[in-house]
Amino acid sequence: MLDCQSHTEVEPVPTEILLKRINEFADLGGKQISIAGGEPFCHPDWYQLLTSCCRHADFQEVCLQTNATLLTPGRVSALLELPMDKLFVQVSLDGASNETHDYVRGPGTYELSIMGIRLLAEAGLGERTRIAFTEMFHNFEDLPALLEMVDRLGISRLVSGTLLKGGRATRSDRIALPVPSQYLDLITRYHKDDRFKSLYHRRGNIAAIEWHNGMSLPNANVCTCIKNLFIDANRWMYPCVMMPAEKYAVKAVHNRSLGQLIIESLPLWAELPQIGKRRQAELKFCRDCPGKDHCLGGCMGRAYTAHGNLMEVEDRCALRKAVYCRRPPS
Incomplete structure (x- = not known):
């Protein structure tokens, strides 16, 4: 979801409140927890919070959602000290080039995000890292190139989700959802391009292809509302x-x-x-x-x-x- 808010500064939530909430969630039987933002690395006690999550025996998965622009060798080294059996890093990347990614994320952010992703991969965290891609009209054609990049760097997964406009983004014509022809072209490529198909089954999870492959299989429920507070x-x-x-x-x-x-x-x-x-x-x-x-x-x-x-x-x-x-x- 793209929810553009104003640029006013928001004070970080106090650490003691967040630690209390993490502990309560674990006590109530929570199994998966995600730390998102904004940008988690902007919180002064991000590592203490992440450590608290990873040390809870009942949590099966701890997901750190970041744009990777603030990753440094020191921060990656700190991540390596955490239990790797439950920690995942999810990096938002909205294009395979400066032109497509920076169009919505701002000038220079693509290079910073790629540097952060490379730091994770070079530290051996590639298989604990996922790329989250927001599908939009202007960047949808980048998906095959992103799959190649993910495979080349040894990143575990590329997961795409379609743009959902919220906040001030609803009043902007700069960004839009993909159109049906783009989805159909991607499915055609999936069937005709053996390299792309192989990469997809190894590294990809893209809505258009998942719907196409699963349409004959009835679902019991597609909504996780209330299950994921x-x-x-x-x-x-x-x-x-x-x-x-x-x-x-x-x-x-x-x-x-x-x-x-x-x-x-x-x-x-x-x-x-x-x-x-x-x-x-x-x-x-x-x-x-x-x-x-x-x-x-x-x-x-x-x-x-x-x-x-x-x-x-x-x-x-x-x-x-x-x-x-x-x-x-x-």
Whole structure:
């Protein structure tokens, strides 16, 4: 999700509050935790926080989400001191060149991110590193080149997700979602380019190809809403990172225990699972779609962020339908 906010300075969340929240989440049975931002390396006690997460025996995965621009040899050495059986580093990279990445991230950021990724790879952390790519109209054609780069550097995975515009980004024409023809061209390449297909199965996870390969397999549920709580730096808790809607926000979270917050959230979020089931049955745009049993109405968080209505189709509906309606290769 691209959520462009203003450039006002935000004070880091106090370390003692974050440590308390980490411990509470572990005590409540949490298995996976992600430290995101902003940029985690901007927090003065980032290493203490990350160490606390990695030392919790019950956490199966700890994900550090970064743009890698602030990575240094010293910081990479510090990461090597942490338990490697559960730590993953997820690096945001939105292009295979300065032109595409810097278009949204700012001048000079591509080179800094690549330097950080190389530091991770050279330190032996390549297989613990994933590249997160936001699919947009202007950068979608970079995916094959990014797969080559990921393989060359020994990075474990390239994972793509489609742009979701939030905040001031909704009023900008600078960026846009990919168009159906781009998805279809990529699927055609997947079938005709053996090198690309091999790389993909070794290193890739791209929405268009996953939908294409999985469309004949019914899904029980595509929505992880409520399963993955999201707390932002403004002290609000949401049912999902894809649904940062004030209507479903629990506010002033730093003053209360996580258990209290979850109890408070129950009446706010109680309708969401039922709405998810209604979407699968009632969305008129889904009725004749050949992929309806795979898509199940898509992500309702995306639908709400894009349209302000949980009973609308998600913003990727045209992309999904193009994939589902594509004829199999001859």
